[in-house]
Amino acid sequence: MPSHNGPGGLAPDSSPVALLILDVINTFDFPGAEQLLQRALPMADRLAELKRRCGELDIPAIYVNDHFGRWRSDFSALVEYCRKTEFRGREVVEKVLPRDNDYFVFKPMHSGFYQTTLELLLQHLGSKRLVITGLASNICVLCTANDAHMRGYELWLPKDGMAARSDVEQTYAELHFRKVLSAKVMPIAQLPLERMAQGEPHRNA
Amino acid sequence: MPSHNGPGGLAPDSSPVALLILDVINTFDFPGAEQLLQRALPMADRLAELKRRCGELDIPAIYVNDHFGRWRSDFSALVEYCRKTEFRGREVVEKVLPRDNDYFVFKPMHSGFYQTTLELLLQHLGSKRLVITGLASNICVLCTANDAHMRGYELWLPKDGMAARSDVEQTYAELHFRKVLSAKVMPIAQLPLERMAQGEPHRNA
Amino acid sequence: MPSHNGPGGLAPDSSPVALLILDVINTFDFPGAEQLLQRALPMADRLAELKRRCGELDIPAIYVNDHFGRWRSDFSALVEYCRKTEFRGREVVEKVLPRDNDYFVFKPMHSGFYQTTLELLLQHLGSKRLVITGLASNICVLCTANDAHMRGYELWLPKDGMAARSDVEQTYAELHFRKVLSAKVMPIAQLPLERMAQGEPHRNA
Amino acid sequence: MPSHNGPGGLAPDSSPVALLILDVINTFDFPGAEQLLQRALPMADRLAELKRRCGELDIPAIYVNDHFGRWRSDFSALVEYCRKTEFRGREVVEKVLPRDNDYFVFKPMHSGFYQTTLELLLQHLGSKRLVITGLASNICVLCTANDAHMRGYELWLPKDGMAARSDVEQTYAELHFRKVLSAKVMPIAQLPLERMAQGEPHRNA
Numbered sequence: 001m002p003s004h005n006g007p008g009g010l011a012p013d014s015s016p017v018a019l020l021i022l023d024v025i026n027t028f029d030f031p032g033a034e035q036l037l038q039r040a041l042p043m044a045d046r047l048a049e050l051k052r053r054c055g056e057l058d059i060p061a062i063y064v065n066d067h068f069g070r071w072r073s074d075f076s077a078l079v080e081y082c083r084k085t086e087f088r089g090r091e092v093v094e095k096v097l098p099r100d101n102d103y104f105v106f107k108p109m110h111s112g113f114y115q116t117t118l119e120l121l122l123q124h125l126g127s128k129r130l131v132i133t134g135l136a137s138n139i140c141v142l143c144t145a146n147d148a149h150m151r152g153y154e155l156w157l158p159k160d161g162m163a164a165r166s167d168v169e170q171t172y173a174e175l176h177f178r179k180v181l182s183a184k185v186m187p188i189a190q191l192p193l194e195r196m197a198q199g200e201p202h203r204n205a
Numbered sequence: 206m207p208s209h210n211g212p213g214g215l216a217p218d219s220s221p222v223a224l225l226i227l228d229v230i231n232t233f234d235f236p237g238a239e240q241l242l243q244r245a246l247p248m249a250d251r252l253a254e255l256k257r258r259c260g261e262l263d264i265p266a267i268y269v270n271d272h273f274g275r276w277r278s279d280f281s282a283l284v285e286y287c288r289k290t291e292f293r294g295r296e297v298v299e300k301v302l303p304r305d306n307d308y309f310v311f312k313p314m315h316s317g318f319y320q321t322t323l324e325l326l327l328q329h330l331g332s333k334r335l336v337i338t339g340l341a342s343n344i345c346v347l348c349t350a351n352d353a354h355m356r357g358y359e360l361w362l363p364k365d366g367m368a369a370r371s372d373v374e375q376t377y378a379e380l381h382f383r384k385v386l387s388a389k390v391m392p393i394a395q396l397p398l399e400r401m402a403q404g405e406p407h408r409n410a
Numbered sequence: 411m412p413s414h415n416g417p418g419g420l421a422p423d424s425s426p427v428a429l430l431i432l433d434v435i436n437t438f439d440f441p442g443a444e445q446l447l448q449r450a451l452p453m454a455d456r457l458a459e460l461k462r463r464c465g466e467l468d469i470p471a472i473y474v475n476d477h478f479g480r481w482r483s484d485f486s487a488l489v490e491y492c493r494k495t496e497f498r499g500r501e502v503v504e505k506v507l508p509r510d511n512d513y514f515v516f517k518p519m520h521s522g523f524y525q526t527t528l529e530l531l532l533q534h535l536g537s538k539r540l541v542i543t544g545l546a547s548n549i550c551v552l553c554t555a556n557d558a559h560m561r562g563y564e565l566w567l568p569k570d571g572m573a574a575r576s577d578v579e580q581t582y583a584e585l586h587f588r589k590v591l592s593a594k595v596m597p598i599a600q601l602p603l604e605r606m607a608q609g610e611p612h613r614n615a
Numbered sequence: 616m617p618s619h620n621g622p623g624g625l626a627p628d629s630s631p632v633a634l635l636i637l638d639v640i641n642t643f644d645f646p647g648a649e650q651l652l653q654r655a656l657p658m659a660d661r662l663a664e665l666k667r668r669c670g671e672l673d674i675p676a677i678y679v680n681d682h683f684g685r686w687r688s689d690f691s692a693l694v695e696y697c698r699k700t701e702f703r704g705r706e707v708v709e710k711v712l713p714r715d716n717d718y719f720v721f722k723p724m725h726s727g728f729y730q731t732t733l734e735l736l737l738q739h740l741g742s743k744r745l746v747i748t749g750l751a752s753n754i755c756v757l758c759t760a761n762d763a764h765m766r767g768y769e770l771w772l773p774k775d776g777m778a779a780r781s782d783v784e785q786t787y788a789e790l791h792f793r794k795v796l797s798a799k800v801m802p803i804a805q806l807p808l809e810r811m812a813q814g815e816p817h818r819n820a
Contacts, residue, residue: 013686071628071718071736071739072715072716072717072718072719074689074690074691074692075689076689076691077689100687101687102687103686103687104687106732108732108735108736108739109355109735110351110354110355110385111351111355114352114355115730115731115732115734115735116730116731116732117721117723117730117731119730120723120724120730121686121723123562124686124723138381138385139385142381142385143351143355146315146316146348146351147319149315150314150315150316150319150348152533168380169380169384172377172380172381175373175374175377176343176347176377179374180343180344180347218481276423276513276531276534277510277511277512277513277514279484279485279486279487280484281484281486282484305482306482307482308481308482309482311527313527313530313531313534314530320525320526320527320529320530321525321526321527322516322518322525322526324525325518325519325525326481326518328767329481329518357738519765520761520764520765520795521761521765524762524765548791548795549795552791552795553761553765556725556726556758556761557729559725560724560725560726560729560758578790579790579794582787582790582791585783585784585787586753586757586787589784590725590753590754590757
């Protein structure tokens, strides 16, 4: 598979599939974050590897991230803010640091689609097939997946590419994805990325 | 409590609280509808009583309903369609028939807020406090409640004013309402309607 | 050209082009309506003829209409309301009465796309090419055309299929359509409807 | 009037009025940009002065800006990109450089409200009164003002705080603002900023 990434180049602006990474740039500075952090750390290792594979296949990665009330921040400023040693989330952030050819979208509320530019970015990329990952499975992943489903996207939800605070929350999120959203739910290792990356990006005529 | 409804009159166009009734006008003509119908029938009796109490307190009722692909229909035509004897949902529909002073909003997808007039109707009414009821607890009620939460509404979700296909779906829906949406979840009988109906309707300055 | 309309049948639910008719169901019961009405009456005759031609080509007609604060009304109730002899708009309404196979969308504000089901209806029909007509050229037609342009629709704006209160308003609306929205602006007689109706309806994969 | 800006401090996150500045961070690298640039240069001087006065009154300034297809950019990276000597817009950008306490919102299309975070930012600030400025009067300013009007904002549109390519475009934009949007249109010098900054920020209860 030929890579369009030359030295220092960027991934192409067009792909039938996109990887969404929700709220991993995070201070983990809220009540109950400890529980989530325990599951988020191993998840971050797996996401880093998933991102690497996606990069090889020219599948774009889009960080869709809360700004934690920092309305004036750039995304890069937010990353630096969350990397500060004082925050518990530092280790997660370090594992999934964005790179130059990644995209990002600020989301002020739970869903990545609510009053954000995400839908237009996906239209620009021609992506109608989404792999949704990140935090937390039953909150922002669930709300974003709901909105993606109503907009007609094909959904892939890797169960070990997300994390919730508890097993019961993870379990009901997975049940919801399968039964209500007709999404494909499986471990990251079983995502057929090569096949998903094939086909033409979707273009509005 | 004085009623603003004169003889033949309509409820006033203004209230701090509104009752949403989701997808009860329904053919129940889909796979698996039988299970839902069993729970929907007793729910419909309770909803009829809730609507009656709301009417006494001048709390407006808003039917937020799928149109089942009948894009050309009026709401009244949809009601008549669903009352046809051939459909299993007939009995539910008969129990919660809309009346002249009710409102309705067509929703083409799961959430009552997605590409509908609901938000503007609630603005018109000045309602920032919602009681959400109807079908199904873990599908359209959940998606509508998510969207209402992101828009800043105060949420009341009576557990016996909705129905799901199974206990596990009802249980995770209630868990989601309480934990993720900070909603109040209780039986209909415990809704403090008199108190909820007090206070000024919310007006954009 | 074969018609898919059997006896008593409906136009097919699918077409690359759709005809939007804005706010012609109207009481004309507002300050300054007299001026608009003078231009709206001959426009209504031309729209009736345009609708007839569209019907022959199976191009769906969608009434996109204000409800004039009547939040509880059906569309058919609104039509009857506006036909009342006391209203000056009666004559316009009579000329462009909706028929069974027409669609309608309530719009609470100026743009037909703002918090309405229009975008989903057009998706359902597969229509990415719009003929926008009705009242008033520089208000609801302009706002609807702006929103359609941002959503990627191909726009056809027949100058004698709309009306404004004055020549200067009509003139700036046409200038805006051509220069800002890259729309095609021409008399109704020059709309190449046969050609526009060809091609596949647009389907999201 | 006490300023909440300490040394190095930021303007407070709350104000009844906000200043929107559209598309002034611009390459002016498109056909016909020369005409616009001639009018944009003196406008930029006046906007700089308006921003200074707003700063003294703790009125927040929000850059609402196209990203010119640079989906991967931060706003600060976009500013640096547009300051490159090769671009004709350099001089405009230098006059209205954003500062630390300014806000920014990426808008992918013409309207600042279409699929952006602007509405939520204004809700966060409690601002229901908008001063809209920037480029171009009859394109992005007009589309943004339309959308603001439908959302119930009070609009102030300073005629010398915006620019169009030609007098006729400026004239019809002003006509539209006054007649269709009921906006206040006047020179910057006549904006009653002190009075506009008074009153409580608007809070959803």
